[in-house]
Amino acid sequence: MGKRFSAQFFFILILSLNPVSSSHQLTLRMSGQPLMSETGPVKLECQSNKHGFMDFGVFWFRQRKATKSPESILFLSPTSKSTYSDTSDYRHFKASKGTTTFSLEIDPFGEKDQGIYYCMINKNSILYISPGISLYYPAVTTPEPTTTTVSRTRDPELGDPKDCSPTASSSENGFLGIPCDVFIWGPLMGLCCGLLLALTITAILLCKGTRRRHCRCKHVPLKEKPAAQTQRPCRLA
Template sequence: MARSLFLLFLLSLCHCKCQGQIQVKLLSNRPMKPGDSVELECVITDSSLSDSGVSWMHKGKDSVLRFIMFISSISRVTHASNKDKARYVGSKKPSTYGLTVKPFQEQDQGEYYCIVNRNQMLHFSSGQQVFLPVPSTQPPTTTAATTTRITTTPAMTTCPGTQSPALTQDTWLNCDFYIWIPLAGTCLFLLIALLATIITCQKTRRRRCKCRRPANANNGKVMANR
């Protein structure tokens, strides 16, 4: 905490300078998710600045610059608060100062800077943006309910002459049953009516043929006497 106040005091007194000799790089390029470890590296190309130590700063979505830690040239790390020691890990390599944020959370999103204080002048690096990927919002897929309508066609309405290829053999038998039974009954009725007509006609003819004939015997006798 004292280091943070001291840094803010230096910001008010010292001159600030941004230059290309200090750069912040994100070591992992894979998509991040909450809970991952994020590694940042502060690369100092100017040898005159590499032995002055580095302060790591974070600017969140609220645009407030917050001090994280200070890493000295002898790899001594001073955190802004004791509760941040487990989440922020600092490291020192030749000409590079590392920062590891674990686990990375939503409040850790924003821009990260490394600052070098030398001769009452603050040298700022360019900001490195670190954000979680925005989840893709896909419209919900709705499955339309399909209603299957089953139409039952009676077997009498479809006959072999007009039937569709989808009819089965049972439908053929049903059509034959409903056609041939009435047809056979009609033929039997017509046959009975025809027989009745023939019998009636024969009886009528016999009645008409019963009549008296002239006596041929008497006529013969008369002719003989003459």
């Protein structure tokens, strides 16, 4: 704990006392495969666009997402000796020095290692800080549930609609504003007409069977009829 506190204090002291130059002197990039959700090695390369920077040491530090100030990871001396701010947290970090670049390898890279990384070189009491590079796992987006609508169509052979629900345009094509009104009211009206016709025929037949016959001739009593007068036939009405 004391070593980590002294390293953080030393890092803050350098930032406060030494002037900081433009970050265009250093470039920082990640080499290798893009960052995925699986843990694996991640390698960062810090390079200068001017000569003479490789004779100095390099500082590596990181700013986590939930923190406001950066934290020191390690310092690589000009003789390629690494000094960690906390050995237990950064033991999977390995710094190296090449002919033109400084490298930092994180193996394996886990969720706790996500953040914005920087490299810094102290040259002649002037600090050169690189632009930050963000190392975060890609955000996982949950697809929104989609609702499937079943379209009901007419049977091409029977011409029978499969959907009897009212629609916006059904009032122009149907009797009651529904697509299948013809198939409902047509047979119903035919049945009513058939029943009415059957009732009419039955009533006519009943009236003919119960109709009484009446004689329209005038009956004359037998005593008053003349002897020569014959009986006239009755005409049935």
